[in-house]
Amino acid sequence: MTGTGARSETATLVYVYAVSSAEAARWVAEVRPKGLERGSVRAALEGGLAAIVSDVPAEDYDQSALDERVRDGGWLTPRATAHQEVNAAAHAALDAVLPVPFGTIYVSEDRVREMLRARTEELRAKLASVRGQGEWVVGLHRDVVRAAEHLSTVSDAMAHREHVATGPGRRYLEERSSETARRTELRGLDDAAAASAHEMLARVSRHSFEEPVVQDAGDLVARTTYLVRREDQHRLADAVQRFNGDWATRGYELRATGPWPPYRSSGAGS
Known part of the structure; x- marks a missing residue:
């Protein structure tokens, strides 16, 4: 101010x-x-x-x-x-x-x-x-149970164990002996999802700004602001849809809001 x-x-x-x-x-x-x-x-x-x-x-x-x-x-x-x-x-x-x-x-x-x-x-x-551009704020959200189910499936496959159909995500969360290990694996999956999302969205944007996310932000994993040309807004929507199709089974979803005035991109108040 x-x-x-x-x-x-x-x-x-x-x-x-x-x-x-x-x-x-x-x-x-x-x-x-x-x-x-x-x-x-x-x-x-x-x-x-x-x-x-x-x-x-x-x-x-x-x-x-x-x-x-x-x-x-x-x-x-x-x-x-x-x-x-x-x-x-x-x-x-x-x-x-x-x-x-x-x-x-x-x-x-x-x-x-x-x-x-x-x-x-x-x-x-x-x-x-x-x-001719506007900002879109895109949040990456995680369903922790579905993400855990995916990790459990991968873990079982790597150990050559039969995947249990009844609630593997719940079992994974409840039976994991090390809370630190569980958090590390989920964080690794978060990072992979965020990298995949950014790779898709960066192709249709001019600039991007990574926004801070508080530690206890619920299901929000990451939030990024993208500067997008008006004629490319449909491409952004398509990229969001493609990501959600690819990552839904792993428990991740992108939600985009905009277009907003370019507060992050303008620097007019400086």
């Missing part, structure tokens, strides 16, 4: 959602979107670029107030949602959008234009790099 300038003495501050080309001004005029605090969204134009902005009350959004309020989930959630909705609508309507992080605030529109002037070449290059 960034705040350019200290505490403002004016009644309002200027909240920035994204940067785009000057065509954003036409979109704003036609659609008249609403932003945070139901404020009217407008375009601040400079040098062929447009910052998509709205006014917000200084008493709630100057740096000290914002630092305090973002700790309150009840306050933050609807405003983060409004931020995302503006950017999602802009991304759907415009050829290229650089979304900026929640809480990017300037003391005046003149300061916003100064930023656009200072970063014109950089922002134009970034717009070119994401033009």
Whole structure:
């Protein structure tokens, strides 16, 4: 989160959602979107670029107030949602959008234009790099029982034992003498599934970003953001379907959401 300038003495501050080309001004005029605090969204134009902005009350959004309020989930959630909705609508309507992080605030529109002037070449290059593209977030999920059944089948085959049809995954989980060994084998299968998924999806994407996964994330094994051209979205869907067909019996499934504005790819807030 960034705040350019200290505490403002004016009644309002200027909240920035994204940067785009000057065509954003036409979109704003036609659609008249609403932003945070139901404020009217407008375009601040400079040098062929447009910052998509709205006014917000200084008493709630100057740096000290914002630092305090973002700790309150009840306050933050609807405003983060409004931020995302503006950017999602802009991304759907415009050829290229650089979304900026929640809480990017300037003391005046003149300061916003100064930023656009200072970063014109950089922002134009970034717009070119994401033009006609969106981000897809793809999660790799594991059914631990089905994965264990697969490992049990492989283990039995390697030991030349007959595979027991009644719940081998359960038997594998219950009878495995070493919990460490079980975790190691499952982790190895996780890694193989993640590598296979990435190999398929990387072929249809321009860039990828591996996302952090907390230790106790339930059935989520891995999560990756892929930057995909709009004309390649069907290829992404096909790759997800192929992976799921190949890995379902081993207990793995890909779930994709998108397209999202290119938050990870744009770097506009830096």
